[in-house]
Amino acid sequence: MDFQPWWLIFLPLLFALGWIAARVDIRQLLSETRTLPKSYFKGLNFLLNEEPDRAIDAFIEVARLDPETTELHFALGSLFRRRGEMERAIRVHQSLLSRADLPEAEREHALHELGQDFLKAGLLDRAEQAFEQLLDTRFAVPAVKALIRIYESEHDWIRAIDAVKRLRALVDEPVPQLAHYQCERAHAALTARPPQPDQADEALDAAEHAVQSLRAHGGDTEGAEARIAMLRALQARLREDNGLERTYLGSVLRNAPTYASLIASGLLESWRKAGDPERGLQLLQEHYASHPSLDVFSVLFRELREARGRQVAWDFARDALSRHPSLLGLDRVLDVEIGKAQAASAPLDGTDMPPLTGGADFGLLRSLIHRHTQRLDRYSCKVCGFEAKTYYWQCPGCNSWETYTPRRVEELR
Incomplete structure (x- = not known):
């Protein structure tokens, strides 16, 4: 490229413009710094020295002197809330609201x-x-979501449902827990004294409608469907409609097989009332063959031990535990045997046990195993890890819905 004479003029001009721009920026920065109230720097100093209460006082003074510093208050309040210093966060935001000139x-x-x-x-x-x-402001959506959380924690299901309806009017998004709100209403109606079946019917119909809506949006509905069927079965039992109860419990095996452990005992009892316990046992055995789970195994062993004798029950246990090894399963088996022996006032020696056991001391064996299985005999929340011996539809730890898998901790490892 050839040298052009006009470059001698252009290059110095660029340097001059850059120098002028830098000077203007520095002067502007200095000017803005001089206009900041001294309270601003005092507040920063207090924060650095870990004196938050004095920092708050200083920043409140800044806001009084310079109304343009509200963003500073919002940032400070959020910082305190994240750190768990709720009294200070509340004080910062209340000081903002007390200003008459706040837009x-x-x-x-x-x-x-x-x-x-x-x-x-x-x-x-x-x-x-x-x-x-805030319900009629630009913060309406987060405000309604917060109200839903509040009503949930207070177990005020009717107001929670109304809040969900308001949310759906604002945004078209599914609310998965709506079906459980209706199920909570139904459960309360069925366990009231006296029971209120009409209210339960209304709530369960609404729950089924919520499930259909959730399914249309591609949501997972297995848990909600299982819970609705279980509540319908409870309602049928209260009405002494044994056939309808079996229908609903059987639907859980077909439509929500993961939740069979929650209804296995009830299903056997229902078939026993119908005078055909063998049919209930057969259904559970067929289900266990394709969807093995620890709780169903325990129910089957107990029922086989009672109905068909020790040898049949132990043959089933031997085969099941060889396919799906489980200390907790063995603990349950030993617990049944010990209970049988105690009921018969018989000693637990090798002469009264299956051939596999020889002369083992069942009491000692069970106590050793039980010490190691107590921590495995729990349900665990997938979100927060909270463990409980009872199955919950809503985690007591983080309040999330359907985060408990209906399988024990041992089965998840």
Whole structure:
């Protein structure tokens, strides 16, 4: 490329423009720094020295002197909330709301942040009041979602359902837990004294409608379907309709096989009332062959031991445990045998046991195994890891729905 004389003019001009721009930026920065109130720097200093209460006082003074610093308050309040310092977060946001000159948009923002503070602090009534004031604002969707959480924690299922309906009017998105809200209503109606079957019918119909809506959006409905069927079976039992009870319990085996462990005992009992316990046993055995689970195994062994004798039960246990080794399963088997021996006031020696056991001391064997299986005999939440001996549809730890797999911890490892 040939040298052009005009470059001698152009290059110095570029350097001059850059120098002027830099000077302007520096002057502007210095000017802005001089205009910041001294309280701003005092607040920063207090924060660095881990004196949050004095920092809050300083930043409140900044907001009074310079209304443009509201974003600083929002950032500070969020920081305190994330650190779990709820009293300080509440104080920051309340100081914003106390300002008469705060623009409406920022007032709504401050109210939303304050509601979050109250919610995390467990002050549900005050959180509810804050979010209710936001229902006709741009924060309506997060406010309704927060109200749903509040009503859930208070077990106020009717208000939770109403809040879900309001949410669906704002956004077209499924709410998976809606079916469980209706199931909670149905369960309360069926366990009331006296039972209220009409209310249960209404709630279960609504739950089925919620499941259909969730299925249309591609959601997983197996758990909700199983729970509805179980509640329908309970309703049929209260009405002494044994045939309908068996129909609903059998539908769980077909449509929600993972949840068979929750209805295995009830299904056998229903067939026993019908005078055909062998049919119930056959159904469970067929199901176990294709969907093995520890709880179904335990129910089958106990029933086989009672109905067909020790040898048949132990043949089943031997085969099942060889295919699906389980210390907890062996613990359950030994527990049944010990219970039988105690009921008959018979000693647990090798002469009264299956050939496999020889002269083993069943009591000692069971106590050793049981010590190691107690921690395995639990359900575990997939979200927070909270473990419980009882199956919950909603985790007591994190309040998530359907996060407990109906299998024991040992089966998940």
